[in-house]
Amino acid sequence: MAIWTIEVVNETGAAKDFFVYSEPPKVRFSGQAVAVHPCAWITYPGIQPDDRRRSTFSESIAIYVDFSARPAPGVVLTENANVPVDARARDRVDLLDNPALFGPVEHDRSDYGTVSLHTPDPLSNGSFPPPATIGLGKFGDSDVPTPIAGFPPQPGGVFVIEPSHRFHLAQGRPLRGEALALHPPSLVAIDFDQDKLTATIVAKADGTFAVTYEPV
Template sequence: MATYNIQVLNNSGFAKSYVVFMEPPVVTSSGGQPVIFPNAWATFTSILPNGYDSVTYTDTTYACWSTTPDTLAPGVVLTSGGSALVDTAQNSSAPFIAGPPTGFGAVTSGVAMSGSFSIVANGDFTADNGYVFGMAKPGQTPIPTPVATFLAQPNDTFNITPVVQFYVSDGSYTPGQVIDITAISTNIQAINFTGLPQTTATVVQAANGEFSVVYS
């Protein structure tokens, strides 16, 4: 199992908050192509000068569902719903049941595309129900945190392929909050462990506000 550590060191000279989010997964479906939104994964609040915090990433992956009272858009925080443990190595598939009760049925293997998992939706809901599907990862609490979400569509199968790349930016966010990448600070640090033997990335914000990353 791949395990990566992401550390954020605040050398800016000011108390700062930070957010870690992931590159959205590749999502395909047989119906309309959904818009994929990244969600705040790990958040570090008010780190003092010369302070730091960290989060650990593993291959553990969850299919997740939630609801939104209005529409899925930047700033929305997904605070309720459910998840199902899936395995991209086993090409897991999770059926969604609108219910009631609402949630995922039994997860099966060998259904999704290679290196992916899928969410299978029946025709027991409509757009008015406001259901949201996505991918969640273990983060800073025992409840998996959504890292990418999209509006659910009935009678469709969504194949979700994770992309293991991360980003760090300063700013105050809530875990699960939908992020508008175009509106976030233009000063973003990308983290990519692909092809690297190192498993720890230390992101440093310097006194001029710029970010840099060191792998170790």
């Protein structure tokens, strides 16, 4: 499994607020593209001049549901239940219409590089509320997966989800799991194309950003 590190170095001469969000996964529902809101994932508030912040994480992901919040900019999404899945293993899982919520994970049942979620119709049998949001969560600097993307649920079909290995550094102080615009601004993109890699991003005084990669 891939292990990646992001390190942010502040050489701007002033305190800065940065955060990391993942490039949204490509999602299709029964063959149709789905609009996906990325979420603020790892936050670095108040990085002082010449200070640095560092986060190490794996490529592991989880499908989560939020029973109350719907994905929209500024809305903080919460993982109420989740199931770990693996795109390398081409995992498939069923969303159930009862409190058990998720069926067993089955390997080699999705397209290459994707995971799939099969949804019932209706989404709930009435014994519990239907999900308001479905999405991907990721372990960063937390013990539970933080939402990195969210989209509205749809009944009676298949979500095919292709996670991304690209991340973005942005400026601001959002909360973890806070949904962003569909195409939020990015200061710099971070591409992890190897399994063990450290990306160091230097924020410079002239407003530019330099990214260097080093194998671990």
